[in-house]
Amino acid sequence: MEIVEDWSARRNDVIAAARALAATWPARPFDNHNGITGPSAVALAYFLRRLAPTTVFEVGVWRGFSTWLIEQAVPQAKLFCLDPIFTVWPLLDPAKFGTTYKSPRADYHADDFSCIGLQVTPDRRDRLVVLFDDHQNKVIRLDQARRAGVKHLLFDDDVPYAADHETFAQMHLGNRLPPWFAQVVRRYERFPPLWQAVERNGRSHQALDLPDLPELAPFKAERDKWSWLSYIELA
Ligand SMILES: C[S@@+](CC[C@H](N)C(=O)[O-])C[C@H]1O[C@@H](n2cnc3c(N)ncnc32)[C@H](O)[C@@H]1O
Numbered sequence: 001m002e003i004v005e006d007w008s009a010r011r012n013d014v015i016a017a018a019r020a021l022a023a024t025w026p027a028r029p030f031d032n033h034n035g036i037t038g039p040s041a042v043a044l045a046y047f048l049r050r051l052a053p054t055t056v057f058e059v060g061v062w063r064g065f066s067t068w069l070i071e072q073a074v075p076q077a078k079l080f081c082l083d084p085i086f087t088v089w090p091l092l093d094p095a096k097f098g099t100t101y102k103s104p105r106a107d108y109h110a111d112d113f114s115c116i117g118l119q120v121t122p123d124r125r126d127r128l129v130v131l132f133d134d135h136q137n138k139v140i141r142l143d144q145a146r147r148a149g150v151k152h153l154l155f156d157d158d159v160p161y162a163a164d165h166e167t168f169a170q171m172h173l174g175n176r177l178p179p180w181f182a183q184v185v186r187r188y189e190r191f192p193p194l195w196q197a198v199e200r201n202g203r204s205h206q207a208l209d210l211p212d213l214p215e216l217a218p219f220k221a222e223r224d225k226w227s228w229l230s231y232i233e234l235a
Pocket of ligand 1: 032034035036037059060061062063064065066082083084085111112113133134135136
């Protein structure tokens with residue numbers, strides 16, 4: 001298993017992804033809170049542009065901002081959006097819940113990922129990406145995805161400190177990853193902060209330090225909302 005933490009060779013590709021997202025940023029459906037935004041929106045755009053999937057499963061949708069982000073990065077991809085919240089979406093008071101975004105190109109399901117019966121055939125493994133932003137224990141999600149034949153996985157909130165669910169970063173630090181992890185994972189890439197950021201545990205992490213381009217100012221303004229997006233490629 002390779003753990004990628006040096007991002008200097010990818011800096012130009014990250015800048016390209018950030019500039020492409022910046023071009024559509026003024027058309028965003030709303031300003032996201034409690035979800036992916038700012039530097040992590042750039043991280044998601046970078047990984048999706050690199051992987052270029054034709055199908056994306058989004059697990060944990062909330063108000064739909066990450067759905068919009070996926071559409072900006074891979075506009076041709078088919079989307080499947082999974083979240084139990086859809087059972088109550090129509091009942092939520094927009095004045096309290098806020099604006100939602102629904103994609104005309106997505107299929108929406110309230111079922112859990114583990115229950116949808118996904119089985120990816122070997123010829124389709126490189127065309128499919130699953131994004132987990134559902135705050136469920138990540139090792140369990142990884143195992144479910146592995147059994148379904150998924151190869152490319154993105155995980156938001158892979159935080160290295162105690163959270164509402166168990167993350168790879170915490171388990172790695174505490175030497176608690178299961179022995180099979182290193183056997184099934186080919187690459188584990190932790191996206192860095194774009195600019196020096198203050199993290200929730202008060203520490204700071206080596207940043208990529210993107211140039212101060214005017215179009216990137218909205219992402220820099222949200223630099224503390226970096227949310228530890230990780231990519232895992234399964235063998
Ligand atoms: C942090 S929010 C997602 C934010 C969203 N991706 C964004 O960027 O705006 C977490 C979401 O996970 C959802 N969730 C909880 N359990 C889930 C499950 N088993 N499957 C899918 N989603 C789940 C919650 O309903 C909530 O909407």
